[in-house]
Amino acid sequence: MATASGFVKGIAWEIESPFLDVDYEARDALGVPSLKHLATKKILSDQRNLELEHFRHIPWPIAEQLWQYLTRSGKRTLHMWKIFCTVYPDQFRQVSQYCKLGMRTPSFPLAGYMGLVQSSNCCWATSLSIWTQFARVPELVKLAEMANLVSLEINTPYTHRNEDKDMAALNDRILRTWSELVETSRAFQHLRVLRLYSQQNLTGRSFCYLSQLPSLEYCVLAMCDGMTQRSAVKLANSQGWFVIQDDPKHAMFQFSPCDPSKAFDGHKEWYINHSDDFVPSSLPKNTPLLEFSVGQRCERLKEGDVITMCRKLDSHNSHAKGNKRNFGDTVSPKRNDAALKKARKPVMKQRGKDLSGMLAEFV
Numbered sequence: 001m002a003t004a005s006g007f008v009k010g011i012a013w014e015i016e017s018p019f020l021d022v023d024y025e026a027r028d029a030l031g032v033p034s035l036k037h038l039a040t041k042k043i044l045s046d047q048r049n050l051e052l053e054h055f056r057h058i059p060w061p062i063a064e065q066l067w068q069y070l071t072r073s074g075k076r077t078l079h080m081w082k083i084f085c086t087v088y089p090d091q092f093r094q095v096s097q098y099c100k101l102g103m104r105t106p107s108f109p110l111a112g113y114m115g116l117v118q119s120s121n122c123c124w125a126t127s128l129s130i131w132t133q134f135a136r137v138p139e140l141v142k143l144a145e146m147a148n149l150v151s152l153e154i155n156t157p158y159t160h161r162n163e164d165k166d167m168a169a170l171n172d173r174i175l176r177t178w179s180e181l182v183e184t185s186r187a188f189q190h191l192r193v194l195r196l197y198s199q200q201n202l203t204g205r206s207f208c209y210l211s212q213l214p215s216l217e218y219c220v221l222a223m224c225d226g227m228t229q230r231s232a233v234k235l236a237n238s239q240g241w242f243v244i245q246d247d248p249k250h251a252m253f254q255f256s257p258c259d260p261s262k263a264f265d266g267h268k269e270w271y272i273n274h275s276d277d278f279v280p281s282s283l284p285k286n287t288p289l290l291e292f293s294v295g296q297r298c299e300r301l302k303e304g305d306v307i308t309m310c311r312k313l314d315s316h317n318s319h320a321k322g323n324k325r326n327f328g329d330t331v332s333p334k335r336n337d338a339a340l341k342k343a344r345k346p347v348m349k350q351r352g353k354d355l356s357g358m359l360a361e362f363v
Helices: 035-044 062-073 080-089 109-118 135-144 173-187 207-209 230-238 313-321 322-329 337-349 356-360
Strands: 098-103 125-131 147-153 193-197 218-222 270-271 289-294 306-310
Touching: 035 062, 062 080, 080 230, 080 289, 109 125, 109 135, 109 289, 135 147, 135 173, 173 207, 337 356
Parallel strands: 098 289, 125 147, 125 289, 147 193, 193 218
Antiparallel strands: 098 270, 218 306
């Protein structure tokens, strides 16, 4: 699918141009460009031609000069940022630790953007915000494939929910699949923060599944009535989750803003450093962070709508060891042992399934 301008194909170049159209470097007094200058222009003239393999044997000082040229020319791209994060992990994180990029009106399926921002080796960490009118249920399940995901925000527009009955949204079944993939595929090893907006299909049982995510410390809820009722909070407490009474001000607790001034595709921000809030203890604190959004908030959050839940990871181990029993006892305390065993059988049969097998259940 071509971009709006029609001259670049591929999701990586949907909102960025790979071309170096103008000579941004001033020439010397003689008016003749140096060989170094000509070589730099040639290399960066079309970034689509540059891949990881081209930099494997290039010393960092040369690569750093290329990045500096892109910086001066205003032609830094996510494509080059990811290459440098991968090939020069120690040096590049001293130069550029943070990239923020958003798509208000995506032209590709959500799965394509997920593939664009994930890193199986965690060369960078990803903070992802999505709006479910651009998603399908299998794609919500496949979020578990993103090994470098450290922060996740899932929004379902409240004003459009009644208009589109088929709009994708989270439910307990999806979260149960996530929890099973933690065990079978080591999913969500680094996810520290989960923000949920208007997920009306979730219940207090969700906390039982979320307790299986090994690095998850915070769950920020807005208009998720099924997770914030008194009975749901009581169930959450039994799983080690507690409400933070003071209003947290850290960036990792904040939902994506409703900011029309930045509501355009391709808005980018670059910083040398980033806040350590997003990065869990399972990753180095100076791991580069990519903040990426698919969609745009159109509804302002009201004061008092947000509830932040937290848990101490030290206590998670005790929950994990006896989770099967605690989950069954907590969700349905009136069931007898025979009923519990019968209810668990379908779950036990699914433990050997990989992601493809579980996805088949949602298609």
